[in-house]
Amino acid sequence: MKIAPSLLACDFANLNREIKKVTDGEADYIHLDVMDGNFVPNITFGAPVIKSIRKCTGLPFDVHLMIDNPKRYIEDFVKAGADIITIHVEAENDIIGTLKKIKSYGVKTGISVKPNTKIEDIYPFLLDIDLVLVMTVEPGFGGQKFIFSMMEKIETLKKELKIQKLNPLIEVDGGIDEETVKIAANFGVDICVAGTSIFGKEDIFKAIKQLKGNT
Ligand code: DX5
Ligand code: ZN
Numbered sequence: 001m002k003i004a005p006s007l008l009a010c011d012f013a014n015l016n017r018e019i020k021k022v023t024d025g026e027a028d029y030i031h032l033d034v035m036d037g038n039f040v041p042n043i044t045f046g047a048p049v050i051k052s053i054r055k056c057t058g059l060p061f062d063v064h065l066m067i068d069n070p071k072r073y074i075e076d077f078v079k080a081g082a083d084i085i086t087i088h089v090e091a092e093n094d095i096i097g098t099l100k101k102i103k104s105y106g107v108k109t110g111i112s113v114k115p116n117t118k119i120e121d122i123y124p125f126l127l128d129i130d131l132v133l134v135m136t137v138e139p140g141f142g143g144q145k146f147i148f149s150m151m152e153k154i155e156t157l158k159k160e161l162k163i164q165k166l167n168p169l170i171e172v173d174g175g176i177d178e179e180t181v182k183i184a185a186n187f188g189v190d191i192c193v194a195g196t197s198i199f200g201k202e203d204i205f206k207a208i209k210q211l212k213g214n215t
Pocket of ligand 2: 006032173193
């Protein structure tokens with residue numbers, strides 16, 4: 001299992017140190033939750049912060065945009081150093097245009113679904129994406145409980161991917177801990193995002209190792 005620590009749960013007064021800890025802890029990505037207070041009822045950080053922490057690690061930046069009109073900001077996030085940019089299917093009308101814009105910069109594309117959105121809603125975009133992010137909590141906040149029924153979406157998606165002979169990465173986000181990571185692994189998830197269960201621990205190295213080792 002690849003692990004993408006979400007900085008949302010880290011100590012923002014010590015961003016550099018926190019990023020170094022997960023880098024030394026052999027995380028696979030850094031997951032960056034961008035929220036605008038409109039698409040989700042919370043505000044976090046934007047491209048300037050991402051740009052300034054780019055120098056703290058060589059790990060790929062997995063940028064999760066929980067914002068309305070993401071198309072307007074793609075260039076900013078590319079320039080900030082994003083390696084994967086994931087948009088929400090619920091957030092944008094011109095999804096194809098937005099994905100093509102991300103691709104045009106040589107950055108990987110992702111599409112995400114909230115818990116109440118049907119997985120079928122992303123089918124028209126499967127040809128244009130490198131990653132599918134299935135939310136296992138309602139986006140907006142860390143520390144919520146993993147919604148097990150979202151695994152049905154993974155099953156449905158896997159069947160469709162087989163038919164279409166496509167192989168995007170499958171990522172889940174929300175409520176991942178030592179137990180739920182095993183569930184995700186059983187359903188064939190490639191990447192687990194984890195905030196609280198990494199940064200909430202005294203020993204970050206051990207926390208990441210445990211998440212990886214449990215799968
Ligand atoms: C929620 C964010 C998640 C969040 C996960 O909207 O997308 O990435 O940080 O936090 P935990 O791991 O605490 O559920
Ligand atoms: Zn996220």
